[in-house]
Amino acid sequence: MRAVTIVGASLAGLYTAQALRTQGYDGEVVVIGDERARPYDRPPLSKEFLAGKIEADVLTLESADDDLDARWLLGSPAVSLNPATREVVLADGTRIGSDAVVIATGARARALPGTRQLAGVHSLRTIEDAAALRSELLPGARLVVIGAGFIGGEVAATAKALGLDVTVVEAMASPLAGPLGTQMGAVVSGLHEANGVALRCGVGVERIVGTGRVEAVQLVDGTLLPADVVVVGIGAIPNVEWLIRSGVALGNGIECDHQGRTGIPGVLAVGDCAAWYDQRLGRTHRVEHWTGAMERPAIAVAALLGGDGSSTDRLAGIPYFWSDQYDVRIQFAGHVIEADSVTVEEGAADSHNLLAVYRRGDVPVGVLGMNQARLFGRWRRQLNAAVPV
Amino acid sequence: MIRVCPLSALPPGEALRVDAEPPIAVFHTDDGEVFAVDDTCTHQDASLADGWLEGCEIECPLHASKFDLRTGAVDAPPAKLPIRTHTVHIEDDHICVELSDAQPNLPPGVTFGSKS
Ligand SMILES: Cc1cc2nc3c(=O)[nH]c(=O)nc-3n(C[C@H](O)[C@H](O)[C@H](O)COP(=O)(O)OP(=O)(O)OC[C@H]3O[C@@H](n4cnc5c(N)ncnc54)[C@H](O)[C@@H]3O)c2cc1C
Ligand code: FES
Numbered sequence: 001m002r003a004v005t006i007v008g009a010s011l012a013g014l015y016t017a018q019a020l021r022t023q024g025y026d027g028e029v030v031v032i033g034d035e036r037a038r039p040y041d042r043p044p045l046s047k048e049f050l051a052g053k054i055e056a057d058v059l060t061l062e063s064a065d066d067d068l069d070a071r072w073l074l075g076s077p078a079v080s081l082n083p084a085t086r087e088v089v090l091a092d093g094t095r096i097g098s099d100a101v102v103i104a105t106g107a108r109a110r111a112l113p114g115t116r117q118l119a120g121v122h123s124l125r126t127i128e129d130a131a132a133l134r135s136e137l138l139p140g141a142r143l144v145v146i147g148a149g150f151i152g153g154e155v156a157a158t159a160k161a162l163g164l165d166v167t168v169v170e171a172m173a174s175p176l177a178g179p180l181g182t183q184m185g186a187v188v189s190g191l192h193e194a195n196g197v198a199l200r201c202g203v204g205v206e207r208i209v210g211t212g213r214v215e216a217v218q219l220v221d222g223t224l225l226p227a228d229v230v231v232v233g234i235g236a237i238p239n240v241e242w243l244i245r246s247g248v249a250l251g252n253g254i255e256c257d258h259q260g261r262t263g264i265p266g267v268l269a270v271g272d273c274a275a276w277y278d279q280r281l282g283r284t285h286r287v288e289h290w291t292g293a294m295e296r297p298a299i300a301v302a303a304l305l306g307g308d309g310s311s312t313d314r315l316a317g318i319p320y321f322w323s324d325q326y327d328v329r330i331q332f333a334g335h336v337i338e339a340d341s342v343t344v345e346e347g348a349a350d351s352h353n354l355l356a357v358y359r360r361g362d363v364p365v366g367v368l369g370m371n372q373a374r375l376f377g378r379w380r381r382q383l384n385a386a387v388p389v
Numbered sequence: 390m391i392r393v394c395p396l397s398a399l400p401p402g403e404a405l406r407v408d409a410e411p412p413i414a415v416f417h418t419d420d421g422e423v424f425a426v427d428d429t430c431t432h433q434d435a436s437l438a439d440g441w442l443e444g445c446e447i448e449c450p451l452h453a454s455k456f457d458l459r460t461g462a463v464d465a466p467p468a469k470l471p472i473r474t475h476t477v478h479i480e481d482d483h484i485c486v487e488l489s490d491a492q493p494n495l496p497p498g499v500t501f502g503s504k505s
Contacts, residue, residue: 018466044433048498058497063469291452294467322451329451373439373450381441 001099001305002027005088006070007078008104008239009033011041012271012293014061016102017068019301029070030096032088034077037127038062043290045130046154047324051161052134056127078105081246083264100266100304102297103243103254107236107272107288112146112205120214121230124151136229139163144217144227146205148175150323152233153188156197157325167198167225169217174201179321181336184356184368187349188325194352195326200225236288238273251275253286258315260300268304270297276316280365281335289321317384328352329373333380334366342368346375355379393484396423404447406438407486410502411493413475414438415484416458418445424458425475425486431494432468470494 004020006013009031017029033039040059048054062068076092081101088096109123122133133155137143143159145152148170160166172178174185175192192199200219208230209216217225238253248262249255253275260268260276271293275286299314320333339358347354347370355375358366364383369376391407399405399417406428407413414428414437422445428436435451442448445458454468461471473494476487495501 044498053498061467063466294452373436377439377441377450 001025003098004029004100004102004304005086005096005098006031006102006104007081007088008106008271008273009035009072009074010039010104010106010271010293011061011290012104012106012273012297013102014039015294016104016270016297016301017070018066019298020305021068023298023301023305025301025305028098029068030098031070031072032076032078032090032096033072033074034091035126036075038072038074040127042125045127046124046151047158049127049130050134050137050155050158056131059127077242079242081243081248081267083247083267086266100268102260102300102304103248103262103267103269103273104271104293104297105239105242105273106293107238109151109232110235110237112208112232112234118208118210118214119212120210120228121208121232123232124155125236133229133231137162137164140165141228142226143167143229143231144169144225145231145233146217147233147235148172148188148192148199148201149178149233149235150176150321152231153192153325154323155231155233156192157195160195160197160326164229167200167227168192169203169205169219169225170199170201171204172201175199176330179332179336180368181339181342181358183342187352187354187370188330190350191326191328191352236272238286240273251284253284255284259303260296261303266304268300270300278335279315280318280338285319285335287319289319291320292316318380320380328370331369331373331376331380332366333376334358334364334383336366338365342366346372390478391486391488392480393425393486396479396482396484399423399484402442404438404440404442406436409488411495412436412501413486413488414447415477415486416442416447418442418458420444423477423479423484425477426456426458426461427473427475427493427495429493429495429499430454430468431463431470431472431496433496434499437472 039061076090080089109125143164143166145156145168174182175188177185204220206218206220254269256276258277272288275284278285323330342358344356353371355372356368367379405415412428415425430449439450440447455465456472461474478485
């Protein structure tokens with residue numbers, strides 16, 4: 001193999017380039033990215049960067065002694081992939097041919113359907129998004145956050161600490177109901193309330209009110225929430241539209257085997273855009289968490305360089321994420337969807353310091369920690385070691 | 390010099406966080422060695438005393454960077470900078486830590502002690 005093209009110049013793309021080099025590949029590496037910036041870290045965008053505690057310069061993911069010897073083509077998106085020749089075409093007309101293509105185009109923030117973009121309405125995915133939002137988080141301003149997922153919860157916590165008046169609206173019965181289930185989601189509700197953030201669960205948004213600039217958020221039950229700033233945090237959509245005519249199988253993300261291979265030889269996918277086959281679930285599953293985007297490229301690169309795949313049976317770890325909200329670090333590993341029960345094994349819900357284990361029958365399938373890093377880490381290890389049945 | 394605790398109070402395989410500015414993590418390895426390093430990961434804000442100890446290596450509980458406790462070197466990313474190491478003496482069966490006078494590699498945005 002003489003040339004590998006990586007499409008997407010963020011966490012998963014960078015770690016793919018690094019894995020190629022650490023695994024001994026010495027051919028050409030081209031990294032294509034539509035953002036102009038070199039790879040930067042997104043998690044701080046809703047945390048320390050949004051809070052003004054750190055600046056953009058420390059978000060860079062590369063390190064001074066990275067010796068990737070890669071060619072970076074930044075600022076123009078890839079618009080097509082030819083499955084037979086593996087040629088990638090960029091919007092600016094550049095054509096890149098190679099022996100293998102690793103797709104790492106990530107995801108983008110989902111927009112609220114049916115709302116016009118008004119001044120004061122934000123989503124959060126890029127450094128520009130974060131800088132724009134940060135400039136509007138002024139003490140005393142009224143912020144309405146739509147969606148109590150990770151980003152919504154973190155923005156609410158950060159804004160509250162900055163002195164804003166914060167209301168969170170969530171269509172589901174509790175915050176983080178999808179990733180944690182409603183029982184533990186209720187604990188997160190308590191966390192928002194204990195910190196003086198108003199929470200409206202189980203009610204959808206009818207429309208965003210305003211001319212030119214946002215004035216309020218109207219809920220389906222008629223409530224009008226006055227707002228100076230609105231953040232829409234209702235999930236992310238994989239950036240895969242550019243592959244629609246490529247023949248690469250697309251579902252919720254790029255369909256891959258358990259090591260990132262698509263159905264097209266020499267084409268793999270990693271990070272938030274990819275839905276790898278998950279042996280525990282028995283189906284493909286798109287993971288959109290930092291650790292997956294960082295760890296899985298090494299597995300995909302081993303599959304790529306190892307060729308047939310039978311020799312390389314490295315398995316991805318169970319999905320893991322963390323989220324920092326107020327003074328609580330939430331950590332979760334596993335799959336809520338597999339569980340039929342959850343029990344608090346350490347600490348207590350009202351102290352926001354707990355370890356909870358999710359089980360199917362009596363088999364542990366997930367673990368949640370709130371400010372329980374040590375115990376959580378031991379459980380996560382144990383879950384990873386368990387052989388999927 | 391900080392007198393941490395009797396050696397017997399920290400069994401092999403265990404770690405202890407010592408409140409100092411910045412905080413320190415003390416590890417007793419399964420091989421019976423005792424090491425002290427800054428407790429705060431150099432990548433972001435996580436306590437290494439909560440991490441996973443294997444041999445002379447500590448794995449961060451947040452993003453799994455690995456540091457060599459003997460040298461502080463980064464054995465696995467995402468951390469880029471080494472963790473500062475301190476000198477450990479065992480005196481009358483007590484763990485004593487002699488603080489390094491090198492600059493700590495605290496993660497961006499993290500400070501300890503009186504900020505002026
Ligand atoms: C505000 C925020 C906070 C987060 N906090 C946490 C957290 O606390 N914990 C956690 O586990 N995870 C968190 N995440 C998720 C984590 O950042 C992602 O999982 C991670 O960034 C995924 O990396 P990636 O490289 O797969 O995709 P991305 O980071 O999305 O990068 C994909 C890159 O590809 C580019 N691209 C897209 N289409 C094209 C194209 N056609 N051609 C060329 N380039 C293209 C994109 O512009 C982007 O630069 C957070 C995310 C955000 C936005
Ligand atoms: S905080 Fe230690 S690896 Fe990120």
